[in-house]
Amino acid sequence: MVPGRVSVIMGVYNCSSTVEEAVRSIVNQTYPDWELVVCDDCSKDDTAQKVLAFAGELGGKLIFLQNEKNLMLAATLNRCLEHVSGEFVARMDGDDISLPDRFEKQVAFLNAHPEYELVGTLMAPFDETGRKGTRAMPEEPDKYRIRTNTPFAHATVMARSRMFKALGGYRVSPEITRCEDVDLWFRFFEAGYRGYNIQEALYLVREDSKNFSRRNIRHALNTSRVLKRGFKALKFPLKYYPYILKPVACAVIPPSWMAGYHKKADSKSEKGRDANA
Numbered sequence: 001m002v003p004g005r006v007s008v009i010m011g012v013y014n015c016s017s018t019v020e021e022a023v024r025s026i027v028n029q030t031y032p033d034w035e036l037v038v039c040d041d042c043s044k045d046d047t048a049q050k051v052l053a054f055a056g057e058l059g060g061k062l063i064f065l066q067n068e069k070n071l072m073l074a075a076t077l078n079r080c081l082e083h084v085s086g087e088f089v090a091r092m093d094g095d096d097i098s099l100p101d102r103f104e105k106q107v108a109f110l111n112a113h114p115e116y117e118l119v120g121t122l123m124a125p126f127d128e129t130g131r132k133g134t135r136a137m138p139e140e141p142d143k144y145r146i147r148t149n150t151p152f153a154h155a156t157v158m159a160r161s162r163m164f165k166a167l168g169g170y171r172v173s174p175e176i177t178r179c180e181d182v183d184l185w186f187r188f189f190e191a192g193y194r195g196y197n198i199q200e201a202l203y204l205v206r207e208d209s210k211n212f213s214r215r216n217i218r219h220a221l222n223t224s225r226v227l228k229r230g231f232k233a234l235k236f237p238l239k240y241y242p243y244i245l246k247p248v249a250c251a252v253i254p255p256s257w258m259a260g261y262h263k264k265a266d267s268k269s270e271k272g273r274d275a276n277a
Contacts, residue, residue: 001161005086006034006103011076012094016045018206019094023054026092031103034090037080039065041072047094074170074180081169090158095206097126102202106158109198118159118188118195120152121202131204137197143189143234146182147227147243152195154181156203163193178219179226186230220251 008026012019026036036058040048048066055062063083067076081089088107092098102121109119125132141151167187170180188195227244 001087002033002085003087004033004107006031006088006090006107006158007084007086007161008034008036008090008092009077009080009084010036010038010092010094011041011073011080012038012043012047012051013041013070013076014043014045014047015094016043016047016050018096019047019050020053022092022094022096023051025097025099027054027058028100029098029103030101031107033086034103035061035063035084035086036092037063037065037083038094039067039076039079041067041076042070072172072177074176075172077180078169078172081164084161087161088158089161089164091155093155093205096155097204097206099202099204102156103158105198105200105202109196110158110160113196115194116196117163117193118152118157119198120157120195121198122200123153123156123203123205124201125207126204127207132207134201135205137199139199140194140196144236144240146185146189146230147236147240148246150181151185151189152197153203153205154184155205157195163188167191175222176226177222179223182223182226182230186226186233190233217248217251220247223247 010022015022023036023038026034038051040051048064051062052064055064065079065083067079071079077091088110090103090106106119106121110116113119120137122134122137124134135153137153138145138151143151145151167184171183171187172180176183224244224247227247228241231241231244
């Protein structure tokens with residue numbers, strides 16, 4: 001592994017309209033030592049061509065992989081992990097934006113705090129009308145955070161490469177489709193690792209009601225199963241077990257209601273941060 005290098009892993013699928021902006025946000029990072037490993041999961045549009053258009057500009061900093069068939073996110077990210085060379089691994093999605101100083105601040109944190117294996121950031125949802133507040137995350141989540149919500153915003157995290165190697169990357173199974181991050185966090189805490197969230201929005205996540213409409217009952221049931229297994233592995237008290245049903249309850253709520261709830265919560269979080277500034 002190359003000391004100090006950040007290997008960015010990005011699985012992309014049918015994000016032709018946004019992937020150029022996502023890649024450009026990596027190119028614009030103030031931290032200079034990075035490589036971008038992109039794996040296209042058999043997109044049906046010209047996502048791959050738009051990523052490859054950066055090859056001349058980026059040279060060896062761009063590693064492009066193409067799946068022969070659609071493998072879904074976990075397996076696609078594992079392919080990316082097979083090609084990383086950096087001391088650190090950062091996540092990035094093909095429809096989002098990393099602010100220019102994201103990597104610089106995350107690397108500085110990990111270098112200053114060897115006791116942490118991973119660092120995330122806050123994220124700010126946005127759509128065509130602009131930013132919609134900041135999504136709150138706990139500064140140092142413990143394992144019990146996962147009973148109600150994610151301890152880290154998956155796409156914002158930067159981890160030491162050794163962590164992914166020790167955990168065996170992402171677990172691939174139809175039973176954890178669209179909740180591979182939840183499974184990863186359970187294994188992260190089970191291994192005794194510690195993580196931290198920088199209390200600054202360094203990542204913009206593209207979000208509208210369509211995002212919530214993708215969360216169907218099957219995926220919610222997957223999440224509930226992962227929660228049940230994780231609760232047992234981490235020896236959670238029985239009083240927490242009703243939280244296993246939360247993903248299913250959220251899945252039956254109309255997408256427009258969920259989008260409205262998050263918009264209101266993000267706005268409230270932003271106002272609270274302004275008041276404490």
